[in-house]
Amino acid sequence: MGRTTWFDDAGLKKGEWTAEEDRMLVAYINEYGLGDWRAMPKRAGLQRCGKSCRLRWLNYLRPGIKRSKFTPEEEEDIIKFHSLLGNRWAAIAKQMPNRTDNGIKNHWHSCLKKRLVRSGIDPMTHEPIVNVKATSSSTTSSRTLTSSSSSYSSTSSARLLNRLAALISSRKHGLDRIKNVILSEPRQAVEEDKLMISSKEEEEVHGFMEIDDNLISTTSLDALLFYSSTTTTAGFVAAFDDCSLVAPYDLYQSDFYHETDDQLDRFLDIHSLAQEDLS
């Protein structure tokens, strides 16, 4: 299988790699090592762009890459890590030795995602696909939403939490201070009449959510630091006591986890802390 070979305007070859090209790339890297992907193809005698060489090396030629079928255990791991990390394929790949981000991503899209849907699991939230409106005694002001509507917010929330996590971790911000401000509390169902968020607060939250992802991940959660939910989704940041690792975890669960004013205050507090750190 493979893509049709063609040449772009700059005369660079695109499409399927030949065995000879593979051999040339491997021989060059074995002799001169990695680095400067832009210059590499010319030096290696390849009519390819650096990007193409890099991709070929990382996803196919690099030693130790496992291209066999995913085992049931690996599939379970992918699902587990996806529930923790979302579509961060590179981060997931780091947890799975010898598997590439591309391979994991392909397997997710072609197989695992569909399998979850068939099992009645929302592949974005990893929660049962349910229409919470139907089961909720909601009022018009409540923020209950169906699972399927959470995609964007879920990702954004995870990004925000990642950013906060990274800030805390990279600066070794005093964990005690964070804890004092945030005060973790057991997750519990929240009455719907506590769900109101003013439009100004919501704007602030969403504004901050634009900050880009900066992930530091781990697979186990030792200490709950921060629980937050925005209008449609929930998540929390957890950290080890030494602040060395911080993990985001998307917790969207239909109408179970919701924002309270108290939680929002804490959310904004850590927002301020993060801003202080930035400045």
Place this chain on the structure above:
DNA sequence: AACCTTCGCAACCGCAAGGAT
């Protein structure tokens, strides 16, 4: 046997972060 659909996966593209200048 021919056609169609789905699957699996390599490879491409656009975008953004971060370093270099």
Place this chain on the structure above:
DNA sequence: CATCCTTGCGGTTGCGAAGGT
């Protein structure tokens, strides 16, 4: 400080193989 360049990531596409009708 601004701009450019390189690298890395995630989404998407293209295509042969496999399976179904």
